[in-house]
Amino acid sequence: ATGNKRLDSAHNVVETGRAGLVFIVPGRGATLRVNGRACISADPRLLERLTPVGKPPRSALVVEVEEAYQHCPKAFLRGSAWKPEAWLSEDDVPSSAEITLSHVGVPGLTLEQIRQSERESLLHRYE
Incomplete structure (x- = not known):
């Protein structure tokens, strides 16, 4: 996917030069944990190889793996x-649009505008 264009994790990688990733596979208890040195790359030669949706991303996370191991599944279990x-009903938790609205702080932005943006993103993201 081309991503959500937020840089929360990228900021942490740039600041620390490190990344910790947890790979989750639905239906499996154990996860794969990967830790290592990391950087964000905008090298066109790298990005042109990363085109699962038909176009290259704007940047990529590059990790030099120092540790890789199965992570305990206790929390998932x-x-x-x-x-x-066992999941909460959709009525008991805020929607992604409600969460976005509460975090972005853009004056005049409405819940319906965010919902519309989410719908359009789903329609066009994988073209």
Whole structure:
């Protein structure tokens, strides 16, 4: 995917030169943990190789793996992450649009505008 164009994680990588990643596979308890030195690259030669949606991303996370290991699944098992019957109902948690509106602080931005933007993003992201 081309990403959400937010730089939260990229900021942390630039600041520390490190990354810790957890790879999650739905239906599996164990996860893969990867830690290492990291940087953000905008090298066109790298980015042109990363085109799963037909166009290259604007940047890429590059990780030199120092550690890779299976991570304990206790939190997923205890939290019932893979049990839909244990999940909260959609009415009990804010929508992604509501969360975005509460965080961006853009004067005049409405919930409906964010919802419309999310719908359009889903329609056009994978073209």
